[in-house]
Amino acid sequence: MKNRLLLCFVLLLCGFSFAQNLPNDCVNYIQACDNQSISYNVSGAGIQEIIPPSCSSQENNSLWIRVTIEQSGTLGFTLIPDSTDISEDYDFWVFGPNSDCGNLDAPIRCSTTNPEAAGQHSNHTGMNSTSTDTSEGPGADGNSFVNELDVLAGESYFIVIDRPVGSSPFTLNWSGTATIANPFSTQNFSEFTDIVLCDEGANNLEPYDFSTLTAPYLGSVTGFTVSYFTSNQDASLNVNEIIGNTNVSQGTYYVRISHSNSSCFIIKPIKVMFNSLQPLQVLGCDETYDGIFDFDTTNLEANLLNGLTGFDLTYTDENNNPLPSPLPNPFTSTEQIINVTLSSNTGNPCTFGTTIEFVINKKPLVFTIPSNLTRVCNENDPQSTEEFASFDTSAFESIILGTQTGMIVEYYDENNVQLSSPLPNPFTTTSQNVTVKVINQNDLNCYTTGIIPFKVLSLPTINTQGQEVYVCNNLPNYFVHLDAGLIDPSQSSNFLYQWYLENDPITGANSYNLQVNEAGNYSVTVTNLNNCENTRTILVSQSNIATIDNIEVNDLTDNNSITIIASGIGSYMYSLDNISYQYSNTFTDVLPGIYTVYVKDEKGCGIKDKKINVLGAPKFFTPNGDNYNDFWSIKGLDAKLKSKTVVRIFDRYGKFLAQIDSLSIGWNGIYNNKPLPADDYWYTIELENGRIVRGHFALLR
Numbered sequence: 001m002k003n004r005l006l007l008c009f010v011l012l013l014c015g016f017s018f019a020q021n022l023p024n025d026c027v028n029y030i031q032a033c034d035n036q037s038i039s040y041n042v043s044g045a046g047i048q049e050i051i052p053p054s055c056s057s058q059e060n061n062s063l064w065i066r067v068t069i070e071q072s073g074t075l076g077f078t079l080i081p082d083s084t085d086i087s088e089d090y091d092f093w094v095f096g097p098n099s100d101c102g103n104l105d106a107p108i109r110c111s112t113t114n115p116e117a118a119g120q121h122s123n124h125t126g127m128n129s130t131s132t133d134t135s136e137g138p139g140a141d142g143n144s145f146v147n148e149l150d151v152l153a154g155e156s157y158f159i160v161i162d163r164p165v166g167s168s169p170f171t172l173n174w175s176g177t178a179t180i181a182n183p184f185s186t187q188n189f190s191e192f193t194d195i196v197l198c199d200e201g202a203n204n205l206e207p208y209d210f211s212t213l214t215a216p217y218l219g220s221v222t223g224f225t226v227s228y229f230t231s232n233q234d235a236s237l238n239v240n241e242i243i244g245n246t247n248v249s250q251g252t253y254y255v256r257i258s259h260s261n262s263s264c265f266i267i268k269p270i271k272v273m274f275n276s277l278q279p280l281q282v283l284g285c286d287e288t289y290d291g292i293f294d295f296d297t298t299n300l301e302a303n304l305l306n307g308l309t310g311f312d313l314t315y316t317d318e319n320n321n322p323l324p325s326p327l328p329n330p331f332t333s334t335e336q337i338i339n340v341t342l343s344s345n346t347g348n349p350c351t352f353g354t355t356i357e358f359v360i361n362k363k364p365l366v367f368t369i370p371s372n373l374t375r376v377c378n379e380n381d382p383q384s385t386e387e388f389a390s391f392d393t394s395a396f397e398s399i400i401l402g403t404q405t406g407m408i409v410e411y412y413d414e415n416n417v418q419l420s421s422p423l424p425n426p427f428t429t430t431s432q433n434v435t436v437k438v439i440n441q442n443d444l445n446c447y448t449t450g451i452i453p454f455k456v457l458s459l460p461t462i463n464t465q466g467q468e469v470y471v472c473n474n475l476p477n478y479f480v481h482l483d484a485g486l487i488d489p490s491q492s493s494n495f496l497y498q499w500y501l502e503n504d505p506i507t508g509a510n511s512y513n514l515q516v517n518e519a520g521n522y523s524v525t526v527t528n529l530n531n532c533e534n535t536r537t538i539l540v541s542q543s544n545i546a547t548i549d550n551i552e553v554n555d556l557t558d559n560n561s562i563t564i565i566a567s568g569i570g571s572y573m574y575s576l577d578n579i580s581y582q583y584s585n586t587f588t589d590v591l592p593g594i595y596t597v598y599v600k601d602e603k604g605c606g607i608k609d610k611k612i613n614v615l616g617a618p619k620f621f622t623p624n625g626d627n628y629n630d631f632w633s634i635k636g637l638d639a640k641l642k643s644k645t646v647v648r649i650f651d652r653y654g655k656f657l658a659q660i661d662s663l664s665i666g667w668n669g670i671y672n673n674k675p676l677p678a679d680d681y682w683y684t685i686e687l688e689n690g691r692i693v694r695g696h697f698a699l700l701r
Contacts, residue, residue, distance in 0.1 A: 025049070026101035028237075029064040029158065033264035034182035038065070041169035042161060049101075050093060050160070056138040057091055060164040060492040065172075066263065068156045073177030076148035078126040079161065083168035086116045088123045090170060091137065094149070096157035099496075104158070112137030112143045114165070120144060128175065150613045151178045183259040184266060187221065192255060192270040196308050198342075198350035199274040206274065209245040210253070213270075223261065228270075229254045235267045250274045274518045277342065280304045284360045285446035288377055290683035293332035293360045301326060304340065311342040315356075335360045364438035366450035375455045377532035381461040382393040383487075389456045390426035397422050400436055400450070408439040411452075459534040460526040461487045466538035471517045472605035473544040473569070479515040480657065484524045485536040486512070496527040516540055543570035545606035546599040548549030555636065556685070556693050560590040561595065562614065570601040578607070592616025592635035613641050617683065620698040623669035632697060634685060645687040651681055669699050677701070 023030045024046035029318070032038060045059035069075070081088040094109035117140040125144040132254040136142025149157070174180065192213070197206040210228035218224060228242040229235040235254040242253070250272055258265040280303060284293030302315060315323035316339045323338060337357045344350035354650045373396070376389040401407055411419040412435040419434070430453050439447040463485040472478045483489070484497055492512040499509035500523045506514075516522065519542035527533045550565040564574055564585045575598040576590075592614050600607045614638045621632040634647055647660040649667055657676070658667045668677050678701040685693040 023064055024059070026064050026104070026158065029066045030267075032065050032067045032180055033184065035174040035180050037174070038172045038308065039169065040161070040172075041139040042163050048103065050107075054093055054107045054379050055091070055112040055135050056399050057112040057164065058161070059162050062160055062162040066156060067159065068181040069151045069153050069178050070181035071177075072151075072152045073179070074148050074177045075128065075151045075157075076127040076129065076175040077159075077172050078124055078128070078175060078589045079170050079172050081166065081168040081170050083122065085168070086123050086169045087165070088166035089114050089116070089164055090125050090166075091162045091164060093160045093162075094127075095155055097151070097155035099156075099158060108134065109146050109149065110135045110137070111142060111144055111146050112164075113142035114139050115144055118143065123382075126172075127176075148176055149668070178268075181264075182310070183223070183261070183264055187224075189257055189266065192217070192268055192304060194271045194273050196273050196277050196306070198310070198344050198346075198352075199250075200517060204249045204274065205247045207245050207270070207645045208248045210242055210255075210270075211244065224258060225258050227256045227258070227261060227621070228255060232235075232267060233488035238265075242244045248272050254502065257488070265510065275350065277304065277308070277340075277352065277354040278306075279355045279357065279358060281357045283443040283446065284358065285363045285440070285443060286360050287363045289362055291334055291360060292332060293334075293358075294332050295358055297327045297329040297331050300331075300356070304354070308342075309682065310344055310346045312345050313428070314341045314343070315339065316341075331358075333358050337397070359442070361440045361443045361446045363446055364404060364407050364440055364448045365402065366436060366438050366448050367400055368450070369396060369399055369452055373399075374453055375457055375530070377457045377530070378459050382461050382534060386430065387456040387458065388428060388430050390428045391454060393423040393425045393427045394451075400438065404438075406441050408441050408444075410437040410439065411435070412437065427454075428454075428534065429454050457526070457530040457532045459532045460528045462526055462534050462536050463487070464534065464536050466536055468539045468541055470541050470543045470603035470605070471519055472601070472603070473542055474605055476517065477525045478605070479517045480513040480540065480542070482516060482522060482524075482538050484512050484526050486526070494529065497524055497581075498527075499524045543601055543603040543605045544568045545601055546570060546572045546608045546611050548597070548599055548608050551597055551610060552613050553612055553614055555590075555613075556695070559588060560592065560616065562587045562590055562595070562612065564597055564599060566599045566608070568601070570603055570605055573600045573602050574598065575600065578609075586617075590614050592637050594636060614637060614683070615693075617685070617693075617695050618697060620700050621666075621669070622700045623675070624701065631666030631668055632699075633660055633664070646684075646686040648686075650683065650684075651676075657681070675701075 024044050026041065026049055036623060040063055042061040042063045044061050048059055050058045074082055079090050079092065081090060086354055089113040092110065093107040095104045095107050099105055109127060111125055113125070113136050127148040128145050129148050131145040131147050133142070133604060135145050136146060139265045176643055179457055195208065197208060200426055214226045215228065229240060230242065230253060233612050234240040235256040238256065253270050253272060255268045255270050256265050257268065274548060282300065283480050284295055288292050305311070314325050315327060316340060317323055318336045335353050335358060339353060341353045376391055378387040379389050380387055400409060409421050411421055411423055414432045414434070434452040434454060435449055436452055437447055437449045458462065466482070466485055469480045469482070471480055486492055486495070497512055499506045499511050499514050519540050521537065522540055523535055525533050525535050538632050546566040546568045548564065548566050552563040552565065554561045566572055566585065575581040577586060578598045581600055592612050594611065594613055596609050596611050598607055598609045615637065616635040618632055618635070621629050623630045634645070637645060648656060649658045650656055657671045660667055676699060678699050680696050680698055682694065682696045
């Protein structure tokens with residue numbers, strides 16, 4: 001349970017003796033207002049109201065407390081005697097909910113355990129969440145604690161505290177999750193100002209009606225009553241109220257402000273003074289710094305008299321020279337204390353004096369923060385719609401104040417929300433005008449305001465990461481083009497540039513574009529007219545033309561293939577016609593023929609090529625004189641390879657029939673000038689590298 005706000009009535013009854021209205025009877029209960037701890041003493045039983053006896057006990061020295069629940073929950077308490085003597089014995093009963101003094105019914109909780117008889121180590125008692133019983137006692141029965149209550153908002157309970165043995169006062173601490181109603185939690189009743197009266201008879205008695213204070217004090221507040229008493233005791237017990245016009249003497253009286261529905265109340269003192277008026281201090285805020293100020297005296301006498309009437313006022317300066325009465329408006333003066341004499345104009349002699357102190361405070365100056373501290377480059381992505389920056393405010397206050405002392409500095413954002421003072425360092429913000437208010441601590445109405453224009457400066461808007469580009473090791477005169485990456489290149493003349501290679505500045509590289517033929521990590525710093533920088537980085541990698549190490553030709557098969565083995569630092573593509581390129585270095589289903597293999601560096605560093613032969617033997621031929629397929633020969637042989645290749649033809653029985661030489665267009669199916677019949681024939685091919693290939697083909701007629 002929370003401890004919040006103030007008790008409406010905390011009374012230490014030790015040492016007090018009340019003749020009437022003691023809170024040891026139900027009708028004189030004390031209303032507990034809020035969950036703050038309560039401290040009391042008990043004395044006497046009053047009317048015996050625990051009838052029939054509950055938990056085998058009755059009132060001995062009792063106190064009645066009433067609680068009203070504001071927020072539902074659990075309600076418990078711990079009662080702690082001021083003395084730790086185990087013989088101090090407190091009992092209690094709880095009635096409710098919503099019982100009244102004329103119909104209490106049986107208690108819903110009670111404990112009359114004697115801590116000494118029960119052999120306990122503590123004389124505390126109460127209700128808590130760990131106990132399960134609802135009643136216990138008397139004597140040695142129980143452990144002094146019973147189960148807490150489940151309570152609902154709006155319910156009221158009576159708690160009767162009784163001390164059968166001992167003399168110690170106690171403190172009661174509330175527990176649980178419920179809150180006890182306090183009608184004063186939303187009110188802020190001010191202190192009463194002093195009442196000043198003229199002791200016209202010089203007998204320390206003057207008639208006064210306190211009730212004239214009630215209406216202006218409450219104003220529009222409803223649900224509360226105000227009553228007046230000569231002592232705190234009377235105000236606490238609500239006895240001997242001062243009613244109407246009555247003779248009062250100089251001293252302190254007490255005002256009881258009571259809530260109409262809950263019986264909660266607070267007590268405030270009010271002082272009655274005779275022939276005395278508090279000195280008045282009038283403050284001036286000097287903008288000219290000459291020590292002279294025109295004081296506004298429009299409300300001067302009203303503020304001085306504070307409701308006091310029936311007096312004439314005369315003034316003298318600090319040298320006792322008379323001044324006009326009333327004082328002129330404005331009253332032009334240096335700092336001084338003037339004397340005021342108040343004389344009764346009711347016919348009865350009464351004169352007394354007070355003073356008015358005219359104080360001149362210097363109006364503060366607000367010195368301007370240098371623009372280099374209020375203009376900072378954007379720290380966010382320059383392409384983002386929001387720009388913010390962190391400002392170094394470590395020197396702000398000393399700059400704003402200069403040599404001024406005794407000043408209060410406040411800061412407000414552009415929505416007039418007060419910021420911390422001093423400002424955080426760093427102060428991270430978007431562009432905004434922050435108002436600084438410098439206040440003279442001797443006069444909170446004497447201040448000067450200024451503006452701190454926090455400006456977040458835009459960065460150059462560029463693509464900060466350039467695409468990787470390549471230079472060619474084999475082409476020393478091949479250059480690649482780099483640029484600073486402005487989103488709007490047409491504005492390139494509005495910026496400054498510095499190019500770097502591996503973070504080292506490149507001498508003379510101060511243009512939007514840069515031509516390079518050396519690999520490395522390049523960057524360019526782009527600076528705008530606000531001296532804000534942004535950096536673009538570009539990786540320049542190296543490549544090279546390929547070296548063809550080998551070409552593997554798998555020919556004279558049903559599925560001829562070519563595999564190109566190339567090396568180099570580049571990324572290569574392959575082609576058999578220099579038109580269609582592929583990333584795979586293997587070609588399949590290649591027809592017999594003479595080919596040029598191309599290996600291209602895809603970064604533009606050149607193409608390597610090499611001529612190859614893919615051989616193929618036809619499966620048949622038809623030597624019938626139609627000039628179509630009349631000769632059988634090996635495909636893919638060029639003149640050079642043909643001169644170094646021997647092709648022999650045999651019949652199915654192995655008889656040698658013909659040899660095709662380098663000048664021949666092929667075998668025409670004639671042996672010894674006679675056409676051979678249709679049949680299968682065999683061949684051998686002896687290549688230059690020693691490879692021998694055998695196969696057969698058909699002669700068709």
